[in-house]
Amino acid sequence: MSIESGRAAIELRGVSKRFGSVQVLNRVDLDVHRGKAVVLIGPSGSGKTTLLRCMNFLEEFEEGEIRIDGEPLGYSDDGTRRRRPEREIARQRAALGMVFQSFNLFPHMTVLANVTVGPVRIKGLPRSEAEAVARELLDRVGLGHKLDAYPGQLSGGQQQRVAIARALAMKPKAMLFDEVTSALDPELVGEVLAVMRQLAESGMTMVIVTHEMAFARDAADQVVFMSGGSIVEAGPPDQLFHAPQTERLQAFLRHFREGYRL
Amino acid sequence: MFDVVFRSWPLLLAATGETVLLSVASGLLATLLGILLALGQLFAARALRYLVEVWLYVMRGVPLLVLLFAMYYALPYTGIDLSPRVGGILVLSTYFSAFMAEIFRSAVLAVPKGQWDAARGIGFHGWRLMREVIVPQALRLASASYVNTMIMLVKGTSLVSIIGLWELTLAGRQIVERTLASFQVFGAVALIYFVLCYGLSLAGRYLEKRFSYVH
Ligand SMILES: Nc1ncnc2c1ncn2[C@@H]1O[C@H](COP(=O)(O)OP(=O)(O)O)[C@@H](O)[C@H]1O
Ligand SMILES: [Mg+2]
Numbered sequence: 001m002s003i004e005s006g007r008a009a010i011e012l013r014g015v016s017k018r019f020g021s022v023q024v025l026n027r028v029d030l031d032v033h034r035g036k037a038v039v040l041i042g043p044s045g046s047g048k049t050t051l052l053r054c055m056n057f058l059e060e061f062e063e064g065e066i067r068i069d070g071e072p073l074g075y076s077d078d079g080t081r082r083r084r085p086e087r088e089i090a091r092q093r094a095a096l097g098m099v100f101q102s103f104n105l106f107p108h109m110t111v112l113a114n115v116t117v118g119p120v121r122i123k124g125l126p127r128s129e130a131e132a133v134a135r136e137l138l139d140r141v142g143l144g145h146k147l148d149a150y151p152g153q154l155s156g157g158q159q160q161r162v163a164i165a166r167a168l169a170m171k172p173k174a175m176l177f178d179e180v181t182s183a184l185d186p187e188l189v190g191e192v193l194a195v196m197r198q199l200a201e202s203g204m205t206m207v208i209v210t211h212e213m214a215f216a217r218d219a220a221d222q223v224v225f226m227s228g229g230s231i232v233e234a235g236p237p238d239q240l241f242h243a244p245q246t247e248r249l250q251a252f253l254r255h256f257r258e259g260y261r262l
Numbered sequence: 263m264f265d266v267v268f269r270s271w272p273l274l275l276a277a278t279g280e281t282v283l284l285s286v287a288s289g290l291l292a293t294l295l296g297i298l299l300a301l302g303q304l305f306a307a308r309a310l311r312y313l314v315e316v317w318l319y320v321m322r323g324v325p326l327l328v329l330l331f332a333m334y335y336a337l338p339y340t341g342i343d344l345s346p347r348v349g350g351i352l353v354l355s356t357y358f359s360a361f362m363a364e365i366f367r368s369a370v371l372a373v374p375k376g377q378w379d380a381a382r383g384i385g386f387h388g389w390r391l392m393r394e395v396i397v398p399q400a401l402r403l404a405s406a407s408y409v410n411t412m413i414m415l416v417k418g419t420s421l422v423s424i425i426g427l428w429e430l431t432l433a434g435r436q437i438v439e440r441t442l443a444s445f446q447v448f449g450a451v452a453l454i455y456f457v458l459c460y461g462l463s464l465a466g467r468y469l470e471k472r473f474s475y476v477h
Contacts, residue, residue, distance in 0.1 A: 058379055086387045094385025104380035108398045108475050118384040121394055150475050163380075170384060 007070055009034045009174055009205045010055060014064035017050060024050050025061065026229040032174065037206040039216040039237075042226035043252060048209040051226070052176050055207065056098050057089055068095060069173060094122055097167030097175040101182050103159040105151035105166070111138065112147040115166045123170070130169070137165040141195050157188030161195055174205035181212060213256060217241055225249045266443040267450045277433030278454050284351060284419045284429055285458070289412055291355035296362025303367050314363075321360035327421055329353050334425040350422035358415045365411060369404035370396060402473045409466030413459045420455070430454060 008031035017025040024047045032038050040048045053059040055066060057074040060083070066073040073092055076082045083089075106114050115134035119125040125133075138144050141161040151159055160180055167175060177196065181189040193215050200206055200219045210216060216223055216237060223240040225233045225248075233240060233249045244250045267274075302314040333353050337344065344352070373396050381395040423432035434451040438444045 053379075056383055058382060090382070090385045090387035093382055096383075098379075098383035100376060100379065102376050104374075104376035106377065106380070106395055108402070117394060118386075121390060122385040152475065166384070 008032055009069060011067040015054060015061050015066060016063035017061040024229050028231055032205060032207055034205055035203045036221040037200040037219055038222045038224060039220035040209045040224050040226060041216060046226045047229040048226055049178055052178050052209055055176055056093055056096050068092060094170055095173050097170060097172035099163050099167055099177045099180045101179040103163045105159055105163055107151050110148050110150055111162050114162055115169045118170050134169055137168050141165050155188060156184045157191045160192045164195055177208040179209050264446055266441045267446050270437045273433055274450060277430045280428060281419050281430040285416045287351045288354035289415055292358040292362050295355060295359035296366055299359060299363035300366035304370060318360045318363055321357055326357050326418055329357055330421060330425050346425055346427040350427045354418060358411060361411050365404050365407045369400040372403050373399045405470050405473060409462055413462050416458055
């Protein structure tokens, strides 16, 4: 039993999604509790990215519902499953921070502008206030000295840390990370994982898709194993990594250990 | 030998003014119309989108000269009475707006999908999303082709001389008829067109530098 009496920050109930005739998500149920870090693992093509994108309504889903702090995401509350007006969807998206594998920083803006554009244009924060917040966040991710640089002048690891700061600047209820270290050179992975670890320790609610099993073991409160668009197994990291119950997770971990010599 | 050119200089200059006026007016209108057509193609409801597409195919598939003749000879029968100048500007701007539309549309589509995702993820939508994130990047992608099309438009204004609109090319022909100095006069006319277009090229280069960012 969790201590918090309320409902989970992010609740998924029976979420299903198809791309054409391909069933990519198959009745997914998941609770992400406040202040917890949930790590999603699973083979390529198992639907992890799609699931994360559904949580930010960057993808529509045909069945089931997702609630953010109790509010149904993307579709109206009245049971008609009508898509909400874009303005409302935008407000709901702003409440969750998303970080992508390919950084997706705005190349025409400086680092500082990347981090302030959301707070200023979406939240209507005064520029000076937004810049103060941005400086503090960029300091926290170790980039306080790069405010005036453009994304193209930064390493991948630096860009990804700016992307994390950009998402945090919106003061989201939760952060979603989609394989954020997969596009990085090996020597740059550590600096990004360190920022995420620090974030988890500070009590941020996080959903993290990653292939960094050591990180998952250390930082996750819960590990979720997906395969073929379904959640096959979920539990605390100790249990999942050391006593996997299902054939498929056992095979996945074996495969992984061979490939990555963990 | 170039006396003719010097003596006709005031006339050539005035005609250049008319050509610049035609270019600026048609260029502005073509740009505005091109933006609207591109937006229609990208975001409008399906029926309107098809309509826009058909319109663009027609505009791109018919020669400018034919459009000018159609306007000049056919329009009077419909009871619509346009001055050659207004008619010329309308034909030039609708014709070139079709090319502008394609430039803007493909520039918007060339902005990586991840940029849309990132902007939406932060909470941008609609016009704000376009203005803050997509348009600045699309403009940079479009700038070279845009300047190119503008140059075609400036040169395209010479065709309206055929429907009797007095501008640089028609002025040149009139001067040649009086002086028979075709080589010198058309040399001067060509030089003026070249200077106008070269100026546009330079301006385009400059803008591209201004808009560029480290990638
Ligand atoms: N935009 C799309 N159109 C069609 N199929 C897609 C699209 N995105 C993902 N898929 C398919 O959905 C499945 C799950 O993909 P994804 O969520 O990216 O998995 P993962 O992140 O676990 O590798 C894959 O089979 C993939 O080919
Ligand atoms: Mg993925």
